Amino acid sequence: MGEKQTLGEVEHHVLLATVRLGATASYTAAIVEELESVTGREVAPAAVYIALRRLEESGLAESEMRPPAEGGRPRRYFRPTAAGRTLMAESRRRFEALWSGLEPGWGDG
Amino acid sequence: MGEKQTLGEVEHHVLLATVRLGATASYTAAIVEELESVTGREVAPAAVYIALRRLEESGLAESEMRPPAEGGRPRRYFRPTAAGRTLMAESRRRFEALWSGLEPGWGDG
DNA sequence: CGACAATACTAGCATCGCTAGGCTTGGGAC
DNA sequence: GTCCCAAGCCTAGCGATGCTAGTATTGTCG
Numbered sequence: 001m002g003e004k005q006t007l008g009e010v011e012h013h014v015l016l017a018t019v020r021l022g023a024t025a026s027y028t029a030a031i032v033e034e035l036e037s038v039t040g041r042e043v044a045p046a047a048v049y050i051a052l053r054r055l056e057e058s059g060l061a062e063s064e065m066r067p068p069a070e071g072g073r074p075r076r077y078f079r080p081t082a083a084g085r086t087l088m089a090e091s092r093r094r095f096e097a098l099w100s101g102l103e104p105g106w107g108d109g
Numbered sequence: 110m111g112e113k114q115t116l117g118e119v120e121h122h123v124l125l126a127t128v129r130l131g132a133t134a135s136y137t138a139a140i141v142e143e144l145e146s147v148t149g150r151e152v153a154p155a156a157v158y159i160a161l162r163r164l165e166e167s168g169l170a171e172s173e174m175r176p177p178a179e180g181g182r183p184r185r186y187f188r189p190t191a192a193g194r195t196l197m198a199e200s201r202r203r204f205e206a207l208w209s210g211l212e213p214g215w216g217d218g
Numbered sequence: 219c220g221a222c223a224a225t226a227c228t229a230g231c232a233t234c235g236c237t238a239g240g241c242t243t244g245g246g247a248c
Numbered sequence: 249g250t251c252c253c254a255a256g257c258c259t260a261g262c263g264a265t266g267c268t269a270g271t272a273t274t275g276t277c278g
Binding site for chain 3: 113117118119120152153155156159160163176180181182183
């Protein structure tokens with residue numbers, strides 16, 4: 001049923017951030033910070049959180065509540081499933097195929 | 110104000126196809142064929158057409174009806190505006206930043 | 219204890235992705 | 249010419265995604 005074929009841009013970014021951060025650091029606020037620092041674009045925590053939950057619904061990510069090692073209130077940590085990783089890789093392959101032959105900076109002026 | 114900040118995956122693909130095809134070949138059916146041959150993924154002509162029209166509404170693409178050089182009924186030819194090219198380049202930069210440090214095939218297994 | 223800060227979470231709307239069609243028109247058969 | 253067909257344009261409308269504006273919960277510190 002919920003066989004998704006495409007990832008939205010934010011969904012894709014958010015999944016990539018969970019990979020970059022790893023299992024011990026990928027909760028909402030850290031993902032927001034990672035995305036802003038790597039891409040330079042602001043993103044609302046709720047947008048990230050909702051994207052993650054909807055990805056979980058469609059089987060592309062999974063999560064668990066867990067108190068951080070340093071102590072403090074429990075957070076929800078996310079990571080992509082195998083299906084999520086496959087879809088990310090396919091999406092990347094499609095973009096690279098379309099970009100190939102186009103100079104990286106051709107649209108800048 | 111229609112100041113778009115992000116491109117959907119299909120929107121982005123479709124804009125890239127218009128660039129690849131150039132001004133004399135970028136009408137709906139040709140774009141569909143280009144996308145399928147380059148990305149290997151099927152896409153409906155109407156999905157492409159609607160994406161292009163919505164991009165035009167938000168100032169990221171422009172179009173005109175024109176009979177093809179070979180003769181035949183007029184077609185609508187599309188191309189990205191400067192704003193569209195800028196947004197494509199920014200979106201690409203964000204993806205590459207997030208991908209950097211991750212092997213291209215890490216999600217394949 | 220009470221206030222504060224961090225974080226999870228929800229509601230709801232605008233935009234995007236897609237399917238299932240209908241409409242128009244050039245060109246060929248006759 | 250006129251009838252037909254295929255190419256290709258275009259629309260309606262629904263589910264998925266992106267985002268804003270919040271509320272709820274719970275550690276920690278004074």
